Amino acid sequence: MRLGTRRRMRLGDAKMRYFDRLHPLSALVYFLMIILIAMITMHPVITAVCYLTAVIFCGMLIGFGKLLSSLAYSIPLMILIALTNPIFVHKGETILFFLNDNPVTAEAILYGANASMMLMAVFYWCRNYSTIMTSDKFIYLFGRVIPKLSLVLSLTLAFIPKLKRRYKEIDEAQKGLGIYAGKNFTDRILGKFRVLSILLTDSLENALETADSMKARGYGLKGRASYAIYRFTLSDLAFLIATAVFGVGTLTFIALGAADFGFYPSITPINLSIQSCVMYCALAILGFVSVFCEIKENLIWRYWKSKT
Amino acid sequence: MKKDLFAICIVIFILALVFSGVKIQSVDEYYLVHIDDITPESQTVFLTIRCDTILDNWQQLDPALRYEKYVPSDGVILKRHEYVLRDGDTVYDILDRAIRHNKIQMECAYSVNYASVYVKGINHLYEFSCGELSGWMYTVNGIFPNYGCSKYVLRDGDEIVWSYTCDLGRDVGCDWGMQK
Numbered sequence: 001m002r003l004g005t006r007r008r009m010r011l012g013d014a015k016m017r018y019f020d021r022l023h024p025l026s027a028l029v030y031f032l033m034i035i036l037i038a039m040i041t042m043h044p045v046i047t048a049v050c051y052l053t054a055v056i057f058c059g060m061l062i063g064f065g066k067l068l069s070s071l072a073y074s075i076p077l078m079i080l081i082a083l084t085n086p087i088f089v090h091k092g093e094t095i096l097f098f099l100n101d102n103p104v105t106a107e108a109i110l111y112g113a114n115a116s117m118m119l120m121a122v123f124y125w126c127r128n129y130s131t132i133m134t135s136d137k138f139i140y141l142f143g144r145v146i147p148k149l150s151l152v153l154s155l156t157l158a159f160i161p162k163l164k165r166r167y168k169e170i171d172e173a174q175k176g177l178g179i180y181a182g183k184n185f186t187d188r189i190l191g192k193f194r195v196l197s198i199l200l201t202d203s204l205e206n207a208l209e210t211a212d213s214m215k216a217r218g219y220g221l222k223g224r225a226s227y228a229i230y231r232f233t234l235s236d237l238a239f240l241i242a243t244a245v246f247g248v249g250t251l252t253f254i255a256l257g258a259a260d261f262g263f264y265p266s267i268t269p270i271n272l273s274i275q276s277c278v279m280y281c282a283l284a285i286l287g288f289v290s291v292f293c294e295i296k297e298n299l300i301w302r303y304w305k306s307k308t
Numbered sequence: 309m310k311k312d313l314f315a316i317c318i319v320i321f322i323l324a325l326v327f328s329g330v331k332i333q334s335v336d337e338y339y340l341v342h343i344d345d346i347t348p349e350s351q352t353v354f355l356t357i358r359c360d361t362i363l364d365n366w367q368q369l370d371p372a373l374r375y376e377k378y379v380p381s382d383g384v385i386l387k388r389h390e391y392v393l394r395d396g397d398t399v400y401d402i403l404d405r406a407i408r409h410n411k412i413q414m415e416c417a418y419s420v421n422y423a424s425v426y427v428k429g430i431n432h433l434y435e436f437s438c439g440e441l442s443g444w445m446y447t448v449n450g451i452f453p454n455y456g457c458s459k460y461v462l463r464d465g466d467e468i469v470w471s472y473t474c475d476l477g478r479d480v481g482c483d484w485g486m487q488k
Contacts, residue, residue: 091415091429093413097334097335098331098332098338099330100330101331101333103413103415183309184311185311185312185315187311262371265373
C-alpha cells in the first residue's frame, strides 16, 4: 500500500497511532458502538471479548507499562466487586456456605465477576475514547451543531485526566512548601485531604474562568469559522462501514435473543448455536479491528523508520 | 507515632465490630438433620408451603424457573406436616426450622421499617418472579395477618400456610384490598 502525504507528513512524530489519523466521525461511531454493546448485555462471552479488546487496545494506545500499573488497581477492584455481590444477593443453587443464615452462592459470585468485568470493559473503552477523542476532535464534530452542549461535554470528559494532573501539581507544591512533611501516616492522610480541598476550589474557579475566556473569544457566535485538519478519506469511510456492519450485526443478534443468558437460579449453558457463534465472531472482529489497525500501523512505521 | 497507633486502633475496632456481627456456617451446619420429636405432651403446629397460583400464571413466570424442581406440578413445595412448637415461637421460626430440615432454599431479610423478617423467596421462587404483583404470603388458621411473620406468636394447633401469590394476594383469598 502506498503512503499518502498526510501519513508521510506525520512520520516524524515520536508515536504513530492509526486512530490519531482516523477521522473523528469514524472513531466516535466505533467507540459508541462498542461501549453500547458492552453495556447492553450480561452475556459472559460478550463481556469477556469487550474487556479483552479494551485492555489490549488500551495497552497499544498508552503503552503496556502504563497499562500494567493501571491493571494493578483495576484487577483488585474487580475482585472486590465480585465478592461484594454475594453479600447482597443470595439467589442461586450452588450454595457454598451460609452467612448470617443467608446462603452465599457460586452463581452470585460469578454474576459479580461478570458485572465487574463489564464495568471494567466500559471503563477501559471510555479511557480509550478519551485518549483518542481529544476535545478538539469532539468540538470539530459537534461545535457547530450544538456549541454549548459540545463544550460542556468535552470539558466534562476531559475533567478526570485534568483533575489528576492538577492533583499532582498541587501535591508537589504542598510538598515543596514542606507543609505536610510529617512522618506519621495519619498526618500524611490529613495532608491529602487538604490537597483534595484545594483541588476542588481550584477546579471550580478554573471551570468558570474557562467559560469566561471561551465567551470572550466569541465561541459559538454566528459565522465564526473553525479550522479543521480532518478530511474524510476513503479508508475512513471503509472503517465506518465495517464498524456499522459488524456493530449493527451484533446488536441485531442480541435483539434476536442470541445473547440471552441468566445466572439465577442456575447458570444457563453458553449458547453455541450457529446464530450465537456468528454473533461472537462479529463482535470479536469489531473489537479486534482497532487492535489490528494499530499493529499494522506500528509495523508500517517501523518498516519506514528502518528504511530511512 | 501516637497518632498512628490511635488510627490503627480505631480501624481494628471497626473491623471487629463488623466481624462480630457475621456468622458463617457450612451447608451441613445450616441444614438440620434432626428436628424436635413429637411427644404426647408437646404442642404442635401445622405448616404447608404451596405455589399453585403459578401454575395458572405460567406465562408470567421467569423462563429460568419453568422446571419441575422449582414449581412442582401439584403446586406443593412442602406437604402439610406437624412441627413441634417451642415456647414463644413465631411463624418465621417454624418456617425456618422446616426449611432447614427439608433442605429447601430460602432467602429473607430483616426489615427495620416493619421490625420483622420479610421472606423474599422460597425454593428459588422470589418476589416478582411471576409478574410484578407476586410474592410470598402466609395465613394462620385461614386468616391473613397484616404484619410480619416474625411478629406472629403461635399457639397450639395453629395451621400455617405459606402461599405464593401472583396478584397481590387476591388469587389466594386475601381480601385486604376489598376492606375499607
